[in-house]
Amino acid sequence: MSPSMSGLAVLVTMFALLAAGTPIAFTMGFVAVAALVLSEGWSAIGGVSETFFAGLANFGMVSIPMFILMGAAVASSPAGKDLYEALDRWLYRVPGGMVLSNIGACALFAALSGSSPATCAAIGKMGIPEMTKRGYPDSLAAGSIAAGGTLGILIPPSVTMIVYGIATETSIGRLFLAGLIPGLMLTALFMVWALFDCWRRGLGLSDVTRRYSLAERLEKLPRVLPFLIIVALILFVLYGGVATPSEAAGTGALICLVLVAVIYRMWKAGPMVAIFRDTIREAVMIMLILGAAELFAFALSSLFITQTVADGIASLEVNRWVLLIVINIFLLVAGFFLPPVAIILMTAPILMPILDSAGFDPYWFAVMLTINMEIGLITPPVGLNLYVINGIAPQISLRDILVGSMPFVGMMVLGMLLLAVFPQIALFLPELVMGPAI
Amino acid sequence: MTGMSAVLRILDGLARLSGILAMLLLASATVVVTQMVIWRYFLGASTVWQTEYVIFSTTAAMMLGAPYVLALKGHVGVDLLVERAGDGMRRVLALISGLASLFFVGALAWSGAHFLFEATMKGWTTDTIWALPLWIPFWPVPFAFALMGLQLVMQMVLAVFPELAATEGAS
Amino acid sequence: EVLKASHQFPGGKGDARDEMVQMIAKEVADAGVDLEIRVYPGESLYKAREQWSAVTSGQLDMTSFPLDYAAGRVPQFSVTLMPGLVRNHERAQRLNDSPFMEEIYRLIEESGALVLSDAWLAGGFVSKKNCITAPDSISGQVTRAAGPAFEQMLVGAGASIASMPSSEIYTGMQTGVLDAANTSSGSMVSYRLFEQAKCLTAPGENALWFMYEPVLISKKKFERLSEEQQQALRDAGQKAEDWFAEQAAGLDSKMIEEFEKAGVEIATMSPEDYDAWLAIAKETSYKTFAEEVDGGQQLIDQALAVE
Numbered sequence: 001m002s003p004s005m006s007g008l009a010v011l012v013t014m015f016a017l018l019a020a021g022t023p024i025a026f027t028m029g030f031v032a033v034a035a036l037v038l039s040e041g042w043s044a045i046g047g048v049s050e051t052f053f054a055g056l057a058n059f060g061m062v063s064i065p066m067f068i069l070m071g072a073a074v075a076s077s078p079a080g081k082d083l084y085e086a087l088d089r090w091l092y093r094v095p096g097g098m099v100l101s102n103i104g105a106c107a108l109f110a111a112l113s114g115s116s117p118a119t120c121a122a123i124g125k126m127g128i129p130e131m132t133k134r135g136y137p138d139s140l141a142a143g144s145i146a147a148g149g150t151l152g153i154l155i156p157p158s159v160t161m162i163v164y165g166i167a168t169e170t171s172i173g174r175l176f177l178a179g180l181i182p183g184l185m186l187t188a189l190f191m192v193w194a195l196f197d198c199w200r201r202g203l204g205l206s207d208v209t210r211r212y213s214l215a216e217r218l219e220k221l222p223r224v225l226p227f228l229i230i231v232a233l234i235l236f237v238l239y240g241g242v243a244t245p246s247e248a249a250g251t252g253a254l255i256c257l258v259l260v261a262v263i264y265r266m267w268k269a270g271p272m273v274a275i276f277r278d279t280i281r282e283a284v285m286i287m288l289i290l291g292a293a294e295l296f297a298f299a300l301s302s303l304f305i306t307q308t309v310a311d312g313i314a315s316l317e318v319n320r321w322v323l324l325i326v327i328n329i330f331l332l333v334a335g336f337f338l339p340p341v342a343i344i345l346m347t348a349p350i351l352m353p354i355l356d357s358a359g360f361d362p363y364w365f366a367v368m369l370t371i372n373m374e375i376g377l378i379t380p381p382v383g384l385n386l387y388v389i390n391g392i393a394p395q396i397s398l399r400d401i402l403v404g405s406m407p408f409v410g411m412m413v414l415g416m417l418l419l420a421v422f423p424q425i426a427l428f429l430p431e432l433v434m435g436p437a438i
Numbered sequence: 439m440t441g442m443s444a445v446l447r448i449l450d451g452l453a454r455l456s457g458i459l460a461m462l463l464l465a466s467a468t469v470v471v472t473q474m475v476i477w478r479y480f481l482g483a484s485t486v487w488q489t490e491y492v493i494f495s496t497t498a499a500m501m502l503g504a505p506y507v508l509a510l511k512g513h514v515g516v517d518l519l520v521e522r523a524g525d526g527m528r529r530v531l532a533l534i535s536g537l538a539s540l541f542f543v544g545a546l547a548w549s550g551a552h553f554l555f556e557a558t559m560k561g562w563t564t565d566t567i568w569a570l571p572l573w574i575p576f577w578p579v580p581f582a583f584a585l586m587g588l589q590l591v592m593q594m595v596l597a598v599f600p601e602l603a604a605t606e607g608a609s
Numbered sequence: 610e611v612l613k614a615s616h617q618f619p620g621g622k623g624d625a626r627d628e629m630v631q632m633i634a635k636e637v638a639d640a641g642v643d644l645e646i647r648v649y650p651g652e653s654l655y656k657a658r659e660q661w662s663a664v665t666s667g668q669l670d671m672t673s674f675p676l677d678y679a680a681g682r683v684p685q686f687s688v689t690l691m692p693g694l695v696r697n698h699e700r701a702q703r704l705n706d707s708p709f710m711e712e713i714y715r716l717i718e719e720s721g722a723l724v725l726s727d728a729w730l731a732g733g734f735v736s737k738k739n740c741i742t743a744p745d746s747i748s749g750q751v752t753r754a755a756g757p758a759f760e761q762m763l764v765g766a767g768a769s770i771a772s773m774p775s776s777e778i779y780t781g782m783q784t785g786v787l788d789a790a791n792t793s794s795g796s797m798v799s800y801r802l803f804e805q806a807k808c809l810t811a812p813g814e815n816a817l818w819f820m821y822e823p824v825l826i827s828k829k830k831f832e833r834l835s836e837e838q839q840q841a842l843r844d845a846g847q848k849a850e851d852w853f854a855e856q857a858a859g860l861d862s863k864m865i866e867e868f869e870k871a872g873v874e875i876a877t878m879s880p881e882d883y884d885a886w887l888a889i890a891k892e893t894s895y896k897t898f899a900e901e902v903d904g905g906q907q908l909i910d911q912a913l914a915v916e
């Protein structure tokens with residue numbers, strides 16, 4: 001079979017199995033192993049466990065569960081609630097102030113969590129009920145949290161950036177820095193929309209039943225301190241010459257566990273087990289997909305599919321901006337169905353040489369890719385954040401969540417356009433801190 | 439208690455045990471990595487075995503966690519079509535996805551067992567100063583995937599013959 | 610017939626090891642023996658360290674492979690990244706025809722692979738603090754070494770070891786996690802360590818760091834090929850080996866050029882520095898190797914016996 005024919009067979013089998021409800025990790029694993037067996041005989045199975053194991057057993061990969069643990073520790077504590085309350089006392093007189101508080105809390109929480117579903121769950125658990133209680137429509141409450149949660153993978157640390165760094169051999173520390181300003185930009189864009197939407201509907205002022213004095217506003221601020229301390233500590237570990245990003249993940253996780261235990265008195269076995277259970281649940285799901293994607297990439301390369309597709313695209317010799325638009329559409333569509341890590345691992349070997357020859361900066365592209373992935377997280381059929389919202393606020397219909405998320409998707413597209421026109425939004429900070437890229 | 443529910447209980451117990459081990463390994467990795475950073479940054483001491491420990495204990499945690507997450511139905515997939523399908527169709531889809539999953543999981547379990555045997559017999563080690571025997575970090579691979587294989591078989595049986603679970607429950 | 614050749618180095622960018630494999634592929638194609646070699650560069654098929662079991666089991670046909678990576682499987686291979694065993698490129702040539710290499714070839718063949726081309730790559734030290742020459746010049750610096758044998762010697766010289774993949778060296782030095790590193794000339798340039806280093810210790814006449822990175826072919830596969838195909842592969846392998854031997858010293862000067870351009874100070878080790886390191890190596894890495902590996906002492910003696 002020619003590489004393009006086998007490529008088509010792989011694609012069809014994958015869609016069929018996904019449609020039958022097969023978990024993504026098992027789908028990719030099945031397609032990979034079956035393709036290898038068909039092309040090279042049963043002896044090909046002998047090597048799959050080593051490929052799978054080698055794909056996961058490296059220092060970059062193991063930082064993923066660590067960053068997830070870090071987020072899970074803080075998410076299990078009332079820190080998110082404190083954060084959100086403290087913000088609310090300052091923003092309550094702005095139309096939609098409560099929505100703004102939630103988006104802001106998501107952005108701050110994202111600085112401690114490498115994953116979007118975790119960010120979503122941590123802030124949404126109290127954010128959504130509070131918003132609906134004060135009369136905000138379900139769609140806006142759910143949509144703002146779904147979108148705010150996606151900041152988890154753009155504002156560092158970020159699991160998808162780590163995977164991208166490993167797949168493309170780019171610096172993870174640099175990728176983190178590249179995501180920071182675009183992350184803040186998206187936060188601002190989200191807030192602008194929320195502000196406009198609430199003002200348009202006349203929301204968020206009638207419910208102000210009491211006013212907060214300056215003393216009351218300051219009173220809650222110390223509760224935000226633990227957050228800021230952790231963020232500062234981790235930034236110090238990361239960029240102060242103490243540890244590499246991978247090491248910072250583990251150290252950060254332990255710092256968070258200890259602070260949460262001390263400040264919120266959560267040192268009992270129960271809460272600790274719950275933190276680890278949540279971590280294992282999310283991390284294993286991601287890592288199994290990563291391991292299977294490793295096999296998948298191996299099979300595609302072995303059958304020469306990757307190389308054929310890459311050569312095919314490269315030989316089109318299209319305008320670089322057309323190329324970028326095509327790639328973005330492709331990523332968006334892939335994002336509808338697959339979680340970010342799987343997409344990055346599957347497409348990086350194909351996309352990187354093409355982008356390289358078209359002269360796009362890999363760090364800038366990482367940010368574009370991440371925003372694409374963020375959109376995927378809040379669009380059906382596979383939108384992890386949608387599932388999370390559905391889990392924490394079952395009374396809100398999926399339709400409402402989607403309607404609420406759409407304007408924020410628009411903001412993300414706007415963000416991507418800004419980045420395409422002004423790449424410095426992403427590249428300025430890494431160049432300032434770490435010098436020109438290698 | 440009948441055979442069916444006994445098997446279910448044993449598999450569940452094993453998955454849970456595996457999950458607890460995974461949590462402990464992950465916790466130990468965070469402690470070791472922090473120790474390494476402190477040793478090196480504050481004491482300027484050599485850190486030789488720690489990186490390897492962190493890599494292998496975390497990888498082992500992810501492997502051992504996999505059956506546990508499977509028991510919790512935590513491996514994410516696309517349920518759109520399945521949720522709309524009728525009863526009969528649902529069984530067919532469950533069978534298809536179960537068999538595909540089983541093929542992959544079985545291949546890894548078999549390949550892993552083979553690799554484990556070779557590594558143990560030939561005394562392979564990691565290629566670092568620590569020279570850890572390779573079977574120590576590797577055993578969770580065949581173990582976890584074999585266990586998941588059994589879990590998948592049970593899930594398929596119950597999906598195709600839901601009445602089995604019902605009668606079990608009654609007895 | 611298609612053979613798959615895998616390696617970890619960047620493809621088509623002038624890396625000498627990639628060029629060796631490409632050269633073999635081209636020569637074999639030109640020989641017209643109905644044999645095509647498909648090259649998978651830059652870990653696009655197997656991960657660097659996985660290549661050994663793949664090529665020895667017959668899953669993979671060919672690889673350009675740093676042999677020390679397989680030291681976990683064949684402990685004797687540590688000797689191919691042992692400090693001070695090679696010293697310079699001329700001596701590397703003489704080593705290739707010695708009983709020492711006979712033994713290495715035998716071990717490779719016993720595991721299921723054959724050597725098509727020999728290649729010894731030199732390397733050096735970079736530091737953010739000072740030039741690494743005599744052993745005491747590295748004392749107290751956090752260093753990343755390339756393998757256990759070097760780590761043992763560096764600890765013996767009073768350095769602190771941080772183990773991390775070579776891809777993290779740059780960030781490590783940049784953030785200050787690392788003071789110094791010890792790696793191949795090729796990695797020095799491709800990871801742009803000249804942007805971080807204050808001083809480079811180039812290989813020169815007294816290089817501590819040499820690594821054996823031969824082009825291997827699966828024995829199983831090789832024996833299944835026809836007589837003409839085998840001969841075409843052997844000829845191509847020899848040609849690539851000769852080409853590399855001519856290039857080897859040039860790789861070092863290319864590295865020096867890059868570092869000089871970046872304003873990095875360049876040093877080399879004097880014979881006295883070299884002997885002082887060797888004395889430490891004998892007490893640390895050589896000793897451990899001799900004690901823990903079957904025939905270890907003999908391998909070291911054989912290598913040192915070469916003029």
Ligand code: NA
Nearest residue numbers: 110113152157
């Ligand atoms: Na984040």
Ligand code: NA
Nearest residue numbers: 336376379382
């Ligand atoms: Na989606």
